[in-house]
Amino acid sequence: MKKHFSSLLGAVLATGLLTSAPVASAADKVTMGFIYVGPKDDYGYNQAHAEGCAGVQKLPWVKGVEEASVPETTAVQETMRNMIVQDGATVVFPTSFGYFDPHILKLAKQNPKIQFLHCGGMYTEGKHPKNVGSYFGYIDEAVYVAGIVAGHETKSGKLGFIAAKPIPQVLRNINAFTLGARSVNPKATVQVIFTGDWSVPVKEAEAASSLINQGVDVLTCHVDSPKVILETAERRGIFVCGYHANGSKLAPKGYLTGAEWNWSKVYTDYAEMVKAGKTLAAGTIPHLVRGGLKEGFVKCSDYGPAVGEAAKKDAEAAKAKFMDGSMVIFKGPLKNNTGGDILPAGQEYKQQDIELEKMGWLVEGVLGSTKS
DSSP: OOOOOOTTTTOSEEEOOOOSOOOOOOOSSEEEEEEOSSOTTSSSHHHHHHHHHHHHTTSTTEEEEEEOSOOSSHHHHHHHHHHHHTSOOSEEEEOSGGGIIIIIHHHHHHOTTSEEEEESSOOOTTTSOTTEEEEEEOTHHHHHHHHHHHHHHOSSSEEEEEESOOOHHHHHHHHHHHHHHHHHOTTOEEEEEEOSSSOOHHHHHHHHHHHHHTTOOEEEEESSOOHHHHHHHHHHTOEEEEEESOOGGGOTTTEEEEEEEOHHHHHHHHHHHHHTTOOTTTTSSOSEEEEOTTTTSEEEOOOOTTOOHHHHHHHHHHHHHHHHTOOOSEESSEEBTTSOEEEOTTOEEOTTOGGGGGOOOOBTTEESOTTO
């Protein structure tokens, strides 16, 4: 999760530190810095954040400063310093998981008046600087919807998932995709291949080809950039669901739908709070912000040309339940893929349940192991 781990508006989950620090004065102009670990046109994680930067800059009083392809080394510290000193940024969004410790933590201590907001779930109250916060989205909701579409459109019943690492957020998406597919196609299976890292295009291409050769006819993924997976699926004539950003241009025939971030919504919320003089240190900006489809933090890609009416009907019904708060992805009876019980009948894990952020299991229907 490079990534990868309510809202003040929607209140799914929001916690902040209440201190006696004074509220800052309102700002006429807000300069926001955005730092990406990869290119802005990767059809993935970095592009989604760049689109968020572009979205918030539609506010006439917001100036966005960007730098792409910044490694998770001391290089990001230099980038943050430059944005603060040279560009006048008062709030910085270093978006990659590995930027947090030690880089964000070090700069935050050196710059107590600057607000550092990290995409992930790393902030711990009482442990980390008060001018550091964390935001993330329940993208597994959109992944579940994509699973419904995939479950309808597969002919072989064999779906494939290419993932970076078996960490909780990734496992959560694999499981959500599987549960979505099996809600409409109970015999569907999802074969998982872990590549070992967030961006290894050669391994991703090899994994895609291997799965297709084994009869998989719908692919999806959780890697930094789905680009090579989308292109391989299209070239081989199978279906694919995107992740992070809309990838339909890379697979015009086979793209079914996808799970997308809507960071422009999140960044606009933050910009408004900063403009109003609110701060993390004063507790007037929450230190932990989360949201899903209902809060507008995530969204589903438009349906591709191959998606039938039955798939659309079931997908839209699921979306409606997420929007009204009645949908629960992880509910009993729920078994793991080795036959053990995860949840008995009548019990469930709702989105903000801490157990989901510690997930170490794969649900029934997934072919693969967390030790892969």
